[in-house]
Amino acid sequence: MPVEGMVAVGAGLAVGLAGIGAGLGEQGIGAAAVGAMAEDPEFFGRGLLMTVIPETIVIFGLVVSFLLMFM
Amino acid sequence: MFEPVKMTKVSVVGPKEYLDEVSGILYRLNSLHIEDYREEDEYFRIGEPLERASRLSRFLVSVRSILSQTKVDSAYQPRRIFSVKELDAQLESKVSELERNINERLNRIKEIEEKLRKMGEERKNIIPLMSLKIPPDLLKGYKHLKVFVGFVRDNPFERIVEITKDFEIFISEYNSEYVCAIFVKSEFGDEVFRILQEFAFREITVPEIEVGYRERLKEIDEEENELKRELEELREEIRRFEEENLDLLLALEEHLSIELEKSELPLRAATSEYAFVLVGYIPEGSYDDFVSSIREKTNGKVVALRINDKDWNPPTFLKNPAIAKPFELLTKTYAVPKYTEVDPTIIMTIFFPLFFGFMLGDIGYGAVVLALGLYLSTKFKTEGWQALLKVLNYSAISTIVFGFIYGEFFGFELFGHETMFASIFGHENSIAEFFSSLRPLSNRLHDAPKLLVLTIAIGILHMGMGYVFGIRNVIREHGLRHAIEEKLNWLMALVSIALIITGFIINNVSGKPVFAINAAYILSIPFIILWAALTIIGEGPMFLIEYLTLLSNTISYARLLAVGLASVGFAVAFNYMAFQMLWPSGIVGVIAAIIVFIIGHFINILLGILDPGLQSLRLHYVEFFVKFFEGGGRLYSPFGRRRRYTKED
Numbered sequence: 237m238p239v240e241g242m243v244a245v246g247a248g249l250a251v252g253l254a255g256i257g258a259g260l261g262e263q264g265i266g267a268a269a270v271g272a273m274a275e276d277p278e279f280f281g282r283g284l285l286m287t288v289i290p291e292t293i294v295i296f297g298l299v300v301s302f303l304l305m306f307m
Numbered sequence: 308m309f310e311p312v313k314m315t316k317v318s319v320v321g322p323k324e325y326l327d328e329v330s331g332i333l334y335r336l337n338s339l340h341i342e343d344y345r346e347e348d349e350y351f352r353i354g355e356p357l358e359r360a361s362r363l364s365r366f367l368v369s370v371r372s373i374l375s376q377t378k379v380d381s382a383y384q385p386r387r388i389f390s391v392k393e394l395d396a397q398l399e400s401k402v403s404e405l406e407r408n409i410n411e412r413l414n415r416i417k418e419i420e421e422k423l424r425k426m427g428e429e430r431k432n433i434i435p436l437m438s439l440k441i442p443p444d445l446l447k448g449y450k451h452l453k454v455f456v457g458f459v460r461d462n463p464f465e466r467i468v469e470i471t472k473d474f475e476i477f478i479s480e481y482n483s484e485y486v487c488a489i490f491v492k493s494e495f496g497d498e499v500f501r502i503l504q505e506f507a508f509r510e511i512t513v514p515e516i517e518v519g520y521r522e523r524l525k526e527i528d529e530e531e532n533e534l535k536r537e538l539e540e541l542r543e544e545i546r547r548f549e550e551e552n553l554d555l556l557l558a559l560e561e562h563l564s565i566e567l568e569k570s571e572l573p574l575r576a577a578t579s580e581y582a583f584v585l586v587g588y589i590p591e592g593s594y595d596d597f598v599s600s601i602r603e604k605t606n607g608k609v610v611a612l613r614i615n616d617k618d619w620n621p622p623t624f625l626k627n628p629a630i631a632k633p634f635e636l637l638t639k640t641y642a643v644p645k646y647t648e649v650d651p652t653i654i655m656t657i658f659f660p661l662f663f664g665f666m667l668g669d670i671g672y673g674a675v676v677l678a679l680g681l682y683l684s685t686k687f688k689t690e691g692w693q694a695l696l697k698v699l700n701y702s703a704i705s706t707i708v709f710g711f712i713y714g715e716f717f718g719f720e721l722f723g724h725e726t727m728f729a730s731i732f733g734h735e736n737s738i739a740e741f742f743s744s745l746r747p748l749s750n751r752l753h754d755a756p757k758l759l760v761l762t763i764a765i766g767i768l769h770m771g772m773g774y775v776f777g778i779r780n781v782i783r784e785h786g787l788r789h790a791i792e793e794k795l796n797w798l799m800a801l802v803s804i805a806l807i808i809t810g811f812i813i814n815n816v817s818g819k820p821v822f823a824i825n826a827a828y829i830l831s832i833p834f835i836i837l838w839a840a841l842t843i844i845g846e847g848p849m850f851l852i853e854y855l856t857l858l859s860n861t862i863s864y865a866r867l868l869a870v871g872l873a874s875v876g877f878a879v880a881f882n883y884m885a886f887q888m889l890w891p892s893g894i895v896g897v898i899a900a901i902i903v904f905i906i907g908h909f910i911n912i913l914l915g916i917l918d919p920g921l922q923s924l925r926l927h928y929v930e931f932f933v934k935f936f937e938g939g940g941r942l943y944s945p946f947g948r949r950r951r952y953t954k955e956d
Contacts, residue, residue, distance in 0.1 A: 281641035284921075285928045292863045299759075299865050306756045 247301035254297025261290030313591040314621035321609030330572040337947030341587040344577040354573025367563040382688025389558035453496035455489040457510040558952040624943035631656040633697035642938020649776040664705030666871045666919035671717035673706030714747025718878025766864025773934030774798040792845025799838040806831035881907030
């Protein structure tokens with residue numbers, strides 16, 4: 237499957253930038269979740285849930301890069 | 308299996324003097340989840356603990372304070388199980404004997420610690436005084452002289468001269484301060500003291516010693532060493548004593564806490580002048596047994612009866628087959644299901660290891676993780692760890708199975724033309740030929756687009772199941788209409804998303820433009836209309852935007868492939884690095900290659916446990932549970948417990 241150079245760069249950017257965005261989103265949520273967990277360890281489940289919500293953005297980036305690379 | 312155990316509300320009623328006996332019976336039955344009685348009225352009051360409670364709690368405090376000196380492993384297996392009768396017979400003598408043994412030593416320890424503290428202080432006083440070079444007996448005991456010995460910030464000579472010339476001052480530097488001894492006539496004492504205060508005077512207590520400073524310091528050192536040795540011996544003795552008596556202590560603790568709990572049962576009951584009433588829930592299956600055993604053991608004086616009142620809020624008693632039991636931990640970490648809710652543990656039992664294996668999928672990694680899990684489960688015996696490690700073991704087995712499907716072994720290809728055996732033995736070798744004649748079911752790197760579609764399909768199935776549970780939950784709690792407007796509409800949305808993605812794939816495969824009309828696109832239209840109509844009626848037009856959330860949830864399942872590919876990528880990279888070092892540079896290269904190989908795969912396995920574990924959990928918590936699971940139930944905790952260190956006869 238021939239992949240043009242710029243397409244590969246674009247695919248990399250799609251994942252990388254989405255990762256940075258998700259990281260920025262998660263930093264605040266994660267800190268708050270750890271704080272809440274220190275108060276009440278039962279919050280772990282929900283804390284994890286809240287923290288990983290922005291992660292989906294990376295998956296979007298990944299899917300985009302897949303479409304670029306393979307389709 | 309999918310539902311918590313069915314409960315029945317019962318009340319236990321009888322004459323008050325039977326409370327003691329009833330508490331014993333209930334404790335042994337270990338099935339009544341008691342609802343504490345709270346609202347007192349003129350007729351019913353909260354009961355008072357049985358008489359022996361205060362005595363028991365006194366003993367319990369002693370035993371616990373002794374036990375608090377040792378750390379007991381929660382998985383500790385006692386060598387001897389004490390019978391309750393034996394403990395009861397010598398409760399008083401045993402506890403006081405233990406206490407005497409420990410307390411004597413503890414008191415001595417306190418004494419020694421106090422002595423050590425005093426000596427430390429004395430030393431702290433003596434060392435600065437030494438720099439003054441005045442023997443201690445000259446620093447005190449004058450009739451007409453006042454002596455000030457202590458620290459000052461600066462030399463107060465000039466200021467004291469203003470008051471009197473009849474004084475003597477000795478001063479020397481000490482740790483960026485001054486130590487001074489000032490001798491003045493008693494009548495100037497107060498004034499000099501006032502001046503000294505301006506210099507931040509802190510008095511040093513001159514120790515009562517007959518010998519010189521140096522000798523005294525030596526004495527202190529010797530005495531200190533001796534006391535410290537004694538202290539250590541005492542601590543060691545206590546430790547040994549507790550180790551010898553650990554079984555007894557644990558048995559006493561258990562026995563006393565059980566007895567105390569029993570004797571405090573009246574606090575949870577409603578009592579009138581002559582009668583008591585206990586209300587609680589028991590599993591429906593044990594109702595007959597419960598009622599008859601209470602009647603028999605009290606000769607019919609105490610009665611247990613089913614009650615149907617509107618105050619119906621039973622606790623959740625999760626019941627799953629043994630294989631699914633460890634996964635209850637994961638469910639409970641999210642929330643305890645309400646009594647009326649579906650218990651999703653079984654689904655997690657199937658899908659958690661499936662997702663984990665799908666992501667990690669490597670025979671070598673699976674075997675390492677399985678070995679690690681089995682090893683750790685012999686080390687960590689607590690209930691939580693055991694459950695967690697079982698989850699890990701199931702996941703590892705699934706990883707091995709997927710390893711065969713993908714044909715991966717530590718990132719090498721096991722089957723096909725590029726089989727790892729060909730690189731080791733050469734293509735002519737019979738083993739290599741055999742393996743290269745086999746084909747993996749799917750090679751992840753080559754089949755990535757196909758697997759991507761598969762992950763989305765798995766996601767749609769998974770979430771569809773979530774909505775089915777959701778429909779069932781809402782029907783139970785709010786009725787069919789709500790279920791259709793809140794959950795069924797979203798199931799429609801999910802179907803439409805599935806159809807749209809199918810249409811997209813059809814166009815892609817057949818090489819048509821992305822939005823060219825095809826059957827799947829057309830088929831999705833009625834579902835979208837149905838969804839939109841139901842949503843607007845049920846939840847309002849604002850909620851239409853949630854379609855995007857569902858879409859992102861669906862795509863989120865692509866992580867099943869993504870995490871796996873990242874892990875393969877790492878493994879392949881480490882293998883490549885190791886191989887590059889291996890061939891050209893002789894023995895050094897071989898060693899370096901082995902180190903790179905081991906460290907690389909070690910890191911990758913650690914990541915391979917953590918990441919697929921978390922991602923799999925996330926797919927359940929975020930994408931799956933949210934579709935139906937509200938939680939907020941109370942766990943069923945019956946009155947009674949299993950004995951570990953004691954036995955009833």
